[in-house]
Amino acid sequence: MKDHNSDLNQAWYKNTRREFLQKTTRGLGAMAMGSLMIPEMLNAAPAGVPGIGTNGILKALHHTPKAKRVIYLFQYGGPSQIELFDYKPVLQKRHGEEIPDSVRGNQRITGMLAAQSSFPLVSSKFDFHQNPKTGGYFSSLIPNISSIAEDICVVNSMYTEAINHEPAIVFMQTGSQQVGRPAIGSWMSYGLGSANKNLPSFIVLLSKGRPDTQNLNMQAWNNGFLPSHHQGVRFRSGVDPVLYLSNPHGIDKESRRRELDYLEQLEMQQKSMWGDPEIDSKLNQYEMAYRMQTSVPEVADLSGEPDYIYDLYGPESRIPGTYAANCLLARRLAERDVPFIQLYHQGWDQHGNLPSDIQKMAKSSDQASAALVKDLKQRGLLDDTLVIWGGEFGRTSFSQGTLTKTNYGRDHHPRCFSMWMAGGGIKPGITYGQTDDFSYNIVENGVHVHDFQATLLHLLGVDHERLTFKHQGRRYRLTDVHGKVVQGILA
Numbered sequence: 165m166k167d168h169n170s171d172l173n174q175a176w177y178k179n180t181r182r183e184f185l186q187k188t189t190r191g192l193g194a195m196a197m198g199s200l201m202i203p204e205m206l207n208a209a210p211a212g213v214p215g216i217g218t219n220g221i222l223k224a225l226h227h228t229p230k231a232k233r234v235i236y237l238f239q240y241g242g243p244s245q246i247e248l249f250d251y252k253p254v255l256q257k258r259h260g261e262e263i264p265d266s267v268r269g270n271q272r273i274t275g276m277l278a279a280q281s282s283f284p285l286v287s288s289k290f291d292f293h294q295n296p297k298t299g300g301y302f303s304s305l306i307p308n309i310s311s312i313a314e315d316i317c318v319v320n321s322m323y324t325e326a327i328n329h330e331p332a333i334v335f336m337q338t339g340s341q342q343v344g345r346p347a348i349g350s351w352m353s354y355g356l357g358s359a360n361k362n363l364p365s366f367i368v369l370l371s372k373g374r375p376d377t378q379n380l381n382m383q384a385w386n387n388g389f390l391p392s393h394h395q396g397v398r399f400r401s402g403v404d405p406v407l408y409l410s411n412p413h414g415i416d417k418e419s420r421r422r423e424l425d426y427l428e429q430l431e432m433q434q435k436s437m438w439g440d441p442e443i444d445s446k447l448n449q450y451e452m453a454y455r456m457q458t459s460v461p462e463v464a465d466l467s468g469e470p471d472y473i474y475d476l477y478g479p480e481s482r483i484p485g486t487y488a489a490n491c492l493l494a495r496r497l498a499e500r501d502v503p504f505i506q507l508y509h510q511g512w513d514q515h516g517n518l519p520s521d522i523q524k525m526a527k528s529s530d531q532a533s534a535a536l537v538k539d540l541k542q543r544g545l546l547d548d549t550l551v552i553w554g555g556e557f558g559r560t561s562f563s564q565g566t567l568t569k570t571n572y573g574r575d576h577h578p579r580c581f582s583m584w585m586a587g588g589g590i591k592p593g594i595t596y597g598q599t600d601d602f603s604y605n606i607v608e609n610g611v612h613v614h615d616f617q618a619t620l621l622h623l624l625g626v627d628h629e630r631l632t633f634k635h636q637g638r639r640y641r642l643t644d645v646h647g648k649v650v651q652g653i654l655a
Contacts, residue, residue, distance in 0.1 A: 323613075345640070396506060629643075
């Protein structure tokens with residue numbers, strides 16, 4: 165039998181004394197140079213606001229936070245702002261007319277419109293009403309979200325650079341259209357850590373959607389170049405919310421504990437030799453999985469919720485894996501101080517048959533989304549929980565394909581779209597930003613994706629320019645080299 169200890173000892177003693185001294189002096193020289201270039205580098209951490217987590221890289225926040233956790237209700241597919249929040253009566257008057265060249269300009273269109281020669285304007289088939297207290301407009305498709313108008317901030321002037329689904333989603337979640345960057349939740353886990361040691365700091369919930377929807381790329385919740393234990397952990401519906409979490413037959417909790425303790429000794433020997441930071445990530449993941457064997461079944465069990473809560477979220481909240489059930493689960497995770505909870509609700513990509521399809525999607529999202537805000541508010545959690553609702557881009561004001569009296573579709577539109585936020589330091593009861601009469605271009609207070617990301621971090625007490633990670637010779641951040649905090653939506 166091979167002697168593994170002998171191999172480890174050989175690796176341990178493979179460096180000569182000369183090599184050791186050379187490496188040590190180089191390290192000391194680098195520290196000296198760093199202290200000259202960045203005088204504060206070797207100083208004690210500056211006095212600041214204590215971090216909300218317990219194991220993040222930031223020992224002190226950059227300013228006082230308004231939010232402790234985030235619940236991001238991502239509506240995958242690009243909900244039509246014209247049918248939901250951005251009321252445009254001019255479209256009713258000019259329904260069927262060609263979109264003016266002065267409005268459309270030379271903006272990009274998708275390949276799906278390459279063969280289309282006419283671009284007729286199309287108004288929404290659904291009624292809007294104006295909230296008497298906030299002044300904001302809401303579609304008849306979303307009566308429940310309309311009922312929380314005084315608690316939310318609707319941003320009608322979001323815009324992005326991506327025109328297709330996957331790069332647009334990755335851009336919203338990571339700050340880059342190219343895969344490989346860390347998601348927002350991963351940045352939050354890295355920077356702030358978590359006060360809850362028994363649950364992951366970044367949890368992803370995928371809701372059951374239509375069978376014809378596009379698959380989500382897990383790069384949207386990937387850790388990128390950050391240590392792997394910051395990756396989002398997907399919870400599934402069913403008996404095992406996290407795969408391979410349960411002990412196999414014949415293994416009890418005590419046996420698993422002994423195994424992990426012995427494994428830690430081996431991993432620490434490896435780390436002392438190679439200094440690989442991924443060893444720490446592996447240990448973190450092993451320990452988290454061990455603690456999750458108890459915590460995950462408890463938090464994922466919705467059976468103890470009272471009937472009035474199920475009534476609040478709607479009948480689908482009793483069906484595991486639905487959007488409504490996941491909204492209820494998100495509230496339970498928020499109660500346990502999970503910092504970042506990401507929900508994905510698929511099916512908003514209506515290139516055709518929009519009037520029928522959007523009714524189904526709005527019905528499946530409206531009640532549960534509003535219920536989550538109401539539920540957090542009644543439990544005293546909304547003030548320090550930031551709730552976000554929105555997709556990756558908007559839809560065109562002209563019809564894709566043939567426009568008929570009863571049917572139409574809308575293509576992807578990155579130049580303006582709507583989303584809303586609530587709680588966590590957001591100014592409630594306002595509508596921010598404005599588009600032109602055609603909901604095609606922004607005319608006031610545009611909010612770029614990087615501005616949204618900078619504002620999100622700001623509400624968590626983080627300066628987006630100062631939370632960085634050095635990778636391949638340069639320092640990266642969520643907002644790349646862009647982004648500004650949107651002061652107009654802050655309470």
